[in-house]
Structures are given as structure tokens and as C-alpha cells.
Amino acid sequence: MESLLRPFDLGPTQWYVLCHLAEEGPTPQSALVHTLRVERATMSGIVAALVRKGYVEQIPDPGDQRRKILRLTAGGEELWERLPDPVDEILAIAFEGVPQEAQDHAIDVLRAATERLTAHHPRK
Template identity: 60%
Template structure:
């Protein structure tokens, strides 16, 4: 992790701020350049969802979600219901 942080500092994307109470610790903060880069990066969740649901209709997505939710609820009820 230290190498990654050092590279980001070297590139001017983050800065390290010493902790006033414990000089062994540092807080990382994005610099202006880091904020600009962050704003240009693609949203990883939107990208993942786009790949996961590529060519799947909205109706199919809803059906899958409802089936999965129903299965989880049924499983939870089975776990919580004491045997008779």
C-alpha cells in the first residue's frame, strides 16, 4: 500500500497530512488534480451493471430480481421457522 500511496503523491494526485496526535499516521486527501481525474473516471458500478445486464430486457431484469428476492425470503423463513 505504501508504494501505491507514494506513486499517487509523486504524481500529485493525493497529499499526505500528518495526524497531529500520532505522527506515525497520515490522512490522505485528493489534490485538485486528483479531484479532476476522479471526475473523469467512469462510474465502476454503472459499468459493471452495463456489462452484467447487456442485452437483457428490463422485464427480464425485474423477473430475475423478484425471483432472487423471493428465494432469499423463503430461505430466511425456513431458517427462522422452528421445526414442529
């Protein structure tokens, strides 16, 4: 993943933030902390880097001026259109030659395990 993103000067977590904003639209920064399961300080650094690069902007939440809403800039949208999808690349390599039925079963097992682990130890 890192080798695919290196030419774009992005790290994996930066890519996930861009992906979320591109697919879901403007999002509170605090929601991304929860969604990506990172610490607030980590997210602050990631967002600061993306803002500095001109890909993301922070706007005040109209309902709560203390909260920040993140959204892609025009430059971020343009970058997103050019970026390769490293997840697709990883999956293609990992599952090459594995029948689709076996892949679907593996995904079901992993999803169920993740749900049980999350329910057992939810993040605050």
C-alpha cells in the same frame, strides 16, 4: 475495468483509493488497508504512485503523528470528476437484460455470503 482506466494511467486499486477519498473524504492510510483488504506494503506502493502523480497527498494525523491521513489534491479532485465509473460499466455489461428483481436478489445473496465469509475469517 483496466481498459477504461488505462487512458488515465490508473490501475483498479488506484481507482478504488481515489473513489474512497472522493466519497468519504480524508482517510487514514491504515483504514484504507482494511477497507480495500490489501496488505500494507501494497497500499504503500499504491499511495506512492498516486502521490507521485499529484492526485493524493499524505498529511500527518493531528492525533498521532505516526499515522498518515490521505486526501485528494486539487488535481485528484479534477481527475475524479473526469473519470468514468468502471463499476457502472461492468454492471451494465454483466446484468444487461436481467430483470431488476433478479439483480436485487443476486446482490442480497452475494452480500449475505460476503458477510458470512468475513465473519468466519476476519482480516487483522
